[in-house]
Amino acid sequence: MSNCVRTIAHYDLDAFYVNVECLKNPQLKGKPLLVGGKSDRAVVAACSYEARKFGIHSAMPMKLARRLCPQATIISGDMEHYSKYSRVVTDIIRENVPQFEKASVDEFYVDLTGMDKFFGCIKYSQELRHKITKETGLPISNGVSTNKLVSKVATDEAKPNGELQVPSGREKKFLAPLDVSKLPMVGEKTTALLRQMGVMTIQTLSEIPVEMMENLMGKNGIELWRRANGIDDTPVVPYHEQKSISTETTFESDTIDIRFMQAQLVKMTERIGFELRQQNKLTGCITVKIRYADFNTLTRQNTIAYTSADHILLKKVKELFTKLYDRRLLVRLIGVRFSHLVPGNYQIDLFEDTTEMIRLYQALDSLNYRYGRYLIMRASGLL
Template structure:
């Protein structure tokens, strides 16, 4: 019987994924400082090559800053459709071979291959899968093999670029020990600075701090941090096929053929579950629209899309599906929207041609919805005849002392 501590977990990560796809289409880009993102000064870097990183460039950096650091960098606007295509190709290849896998993001996968060493040899099997992925996609991919997800992820980072690394069971702690503390997943700049102020520079030092003291410093996160520093991580590989969709639907009080009303409802529902996507830090790769007519006949139509969580992108697909699906001769009883094929990811990676202001706008909208509820902000098309609802704005007016009343009604 295989116990939890004797698991065998492989972590696969496509190296500089967006950059690698761009280089696949244009060989002349290989070995050069390449930035993927919007081309305007106000855009941000979605991804950058290793050559660009040597100049101090990193993802999410303003493009203007990146080009100041490396004026001769090459900029590509990005093609989410192509990135989604290759992500799905890798997913399909892993699905063919792996007994249990989790798609952690558009370019990152965890595989639980516990017990397979009895039949194939875990390292040999994983190496052959990596070779198959590279043969099919022509893209570089690295993997780490260890007894848990956290150590395998760190091993992958150490194996890059385009390499592989196995950490045998029992060597997790010694593998992590000499590394700087920010090599541990979950240790960001603030946590690292807090630990360094206390003289903690390496994972070894962190692992030797009494767990109670770390808990006193950082609360429950201190316990998690101690476990990671000691190479302990019991988190399971979540089967990809069990990833749930996000959906919503509305049964009308009276059957209708009012197209404008139904379109307003589609906008409202899309914004609602688009917000849920971003809250969960997920992207969707498939949009479905559902219509139920008054005779209870139910029809659906779906489309695979480049991974996104941006309302303005999702709305265009939802509206297009509705136009193709709706029979204007029949009364409608219910409409619904579903997002599926979900993967972990930040919605900002889809904003290749958008400015920092667009990203800031999404962040501001989501921040307000977090505070006052998802129904507080809506697109203008959902406010019938220019009317505003006191019920919708009252909580915010109370919170802000009424200071927003004039601005709200004046828009």
């Protein structure tokens, strides 16, 4: 099986947030549309292809986006709605393929290796794409190749609402003429560095001796060279929603002190919220657990819009605790669990938050990471 040529399909929902909004209001189709906060200090969470023609992109300050395209329609994001559609697409894929990886709320890898014996991988990947669009109304693009890297780039080239196959043996030739910025993991800084070296295309990058790339960037240089040559051995990691991050605290003595318990909940939520962001994950389900002095244990959970933002998580945790707690009984233990985890970062939630809010979260996490996880926390967690 190790010598078998793999067949990996990559699917990406086109302008996901924008197209969900267009399902809710079809009159928005074909217009410059921005999803995000409406204040000048907010950021663009997503934008339509019509808006991108004006130079607008995600994570751009909303003030600048409005200046570039004054006629754009701005809509506050509805992460709960987007999460619902993400789950619907996930269920369709789960029901139709043997193994898939959910790379983000709107992006999937499917391992179709060996299915040629039964169906024909290309035909099957096309049928799955049409099925998703038919059942959800959302446009989706996909690429098919021998590895995740090339299939992802193929999807990007097929957008919007298209499909592209890169056959075995043609991976390097397909990548060669593309701009170096189109390689996954090549950000603005790396692109700028490569262009200073005169490297504009992936072909030029692939022709640089690997030893030189290692001297320049260390291990990252080797990986960049491999990618430029169309080499990627990373597996499709099976998606399991039951994976979770959790913590619980058993008190030294049973208590009915609600302020004390709420302070513990704040501390616990911040702790695993930090872990969530360090792993670049979002949670779609929160569970709160209470064990009373008589060892009777109760839990309550709530499916939520995907997030990793403490201020949202804390609000939900407190709501669940209030619904669960019976004030007449002594409490022995409380716990918090985040499940339905998917890859993603905090910025995905920022429809009403400002660039300052993003920087605050990044700064706090950076300090906690460097000097100890719980160096900085909310005052309400210190009781």
